[in-house]
Amino acid sequence: MDLLRFTPKGIYCPPADVYLDPWRPVEKAIISHAHSDHARSGHRQYLAPSDSEAILKHRLGKGIDLQSLNYDDFITINGVKFSFHPAGHIIGSAQIRVEHKGQVWVFTGDYKLENDGFSAPFEPVPCNVFISESTFGLPVYRWKKQAEIFSEINSWWSVNAQNNVCSVISAYSLGKAQRILCNIDRFIGPVYSHPTIYATHEALRSSGFVLPSDNKLEAKTDKSLLSKALIILPPMALSESVLRKIGPYSLAIASGWAHVRGNRRRQAADRGFALSDHADWDALNEAVLQSRAERVILTHGFSDVFAGWLNHKGIQAEAAKTDFSVEGDV
Numbered sequence: 001m002d003l004l005r006f007t008p009k010g011i012y013c014p015p016a017d018v019y020l021d022p023w024r025p026v027e028k029a030i031i032s033h034a035h036s037d038h039a040r041s042g043h044r045q046y047l048a049p050s051d052s053e054a055i056l057k058h059r060l061g062k063g064i065d066l067q068s069l070n071y072d073d074f075i076t077i078n079g080v081k082f083s084f085h086p087a088g089h090i091i092g093s094a095q096i097r098v099e100h101k102g103q104v105w106v107f108t109g110d111y112k113l114e115n116d117g118f119s120a121p122f123e124p125v126p127c128n129v130f131i132s133e134s135t136f137g138l139p140v141y142r143w144k145k146q147a148e149i150f151s152e153i154n155s156w157w158s159v160n161a162q163n164n165v166c167s168v169i170s171a172y173s174l175g176k177a178q179r180i181l182c183n184i185d186r187f188i189g190p191v192y193s194h195p196t197i198y199a200t201h202e203a204l205r206s207s208g209f210v211l212p213s214d215n216k217l218e219a220k221t222d223k224s225l226l227s228k229a230l231i232i233l234p235p236m237a238l239s240e241s242v243l244r245k246i247g248p249y250s251l252a253i254a255s256g257w258a259h260v261r262g263n264r265r266r267q268a269a270d271r272g273f274a275l276s277d278h279a280d281w282d283a284l285n286e287a288v289l290q291s292r293a294e295r296v297i298l299t300h301g302f303s304d305v306f307a308g309w310l311n312h313k314g315i316q317a318e319a320a321k322t323d324f325s326v327e328g329d330v
Contacts, residue, residue: 003080003098003105004131006320011107011131013098016080018047020096020107023323030082032109033093034059034174037325047075049084051120052092054207055174058200071120087111088122089277090175091204097125106291107131112276113283114146118182118211119175124290132287133324134298135278136256137306143256143280146183149273154185156252156271161189161228166249170269173197173234175277176254178204180232181212189228192217194237223247256280288315300324 005012010022010029018028025042032038034055039048041060048056050068057064069075071094074083084094089110096107106127115121143149157167171177177197184191191214193201198216205211215221217231226246233242235253243249253269256276279287288296288310296317298307303319310317 003100003103003129004107006322011322013080015100016077016082016098018077018082020098021109021324028077030096031056032087032096032107033090035090035110037323038109047082049092049094052094054203054209055092055200058203059174085125086120086123088113088115088119091119091178091209093119095123095125097127103128105129105131106293108133108287110135110278111287112279113286114143116146116179116183116277118178122287124287126290126292128293129295129297130288130291130293131297131299131320132284132291133278133300134284134303134306134319135301136276136280137284137298137302137309139281141256141259141280142282143259143274143276146275149275150183150185153180153252153254153273153275154188156250157184157230158188160250164227164248166226166228166246167230168243168246168249168251169230169232169273170235170238170251170253170255171197171232172277173200176275177201177232177234178211179275179277180254181214184230186212189230190215190225192221192226192229192231194231194233196234196237197232219245 009024009026011020018030019026020030021032021038022029028045029043031046031048034052046066048068050070053068069084071084071086074081081099083097087093087095087109098105104127106125110133111122113122160167171180173196193214194217201211250270252271254273254275258272259274298319299322307317307319
């Protein structure tokens, strides 16, 4: 019998009677990270990594019944041992290790292998069965090194600032926005964040995380202050009415999907930076090998394609249907 089962409510562990990142309301939910396709409202009890506690309460409400656990510590539920291990995806993201009667399963949630300078870096966790995302499970998706991408972002911003053109970058409010804030060249000009992003930053700061300073973009913000600025906006805020208030601007998107040029054109952006919080093709393959798993189960993204590739390489793999999506701009 499988230690973890894919059910209409989510990934279920029968001996512990708990769900991992369930997509329907349940009694007990173990959460890998705070993105909304993995951490949903309506569960009676939550167990999550300590580093995600503040942001989960910011998103789901301070009154949720939440127990947190540090990385590498463990809790036993009905004889099943659970522990969290860094996934490197966003702040507080974790792989969930499940051990029972000599079997070890690892559910990755979402992950990336490159250290982004803010999230706890990914750590391989050996197991018998490895449940992996496959968002970018095609060979075309191979990322540049983060330092190279931020050099390109800084150059774009610097040229705009010299021409008194505001730089607007579209980035998801949890994960990508913090990554940008921590890695840009702050000597170029001031940094402003959309209120949704700014509130996320404040929630993290209030819980002890150190983030570089930024300014809250408000309706009353003087446009003359924005001519050399970098503004971080979530994709949902990229309306013409918002952008018109900024003055002359250049728009960029920061997303793994920008690796394919047509995706940038469809969003009417001037620039696209392939900065993703998910593993690329090479990192997915590396993570599977590092897990030393006898069996691999793939969720969302190009799961059928990646499963076929792994089977061709002699690794037992299959795709599983879930309600996980790709939150934001990845």
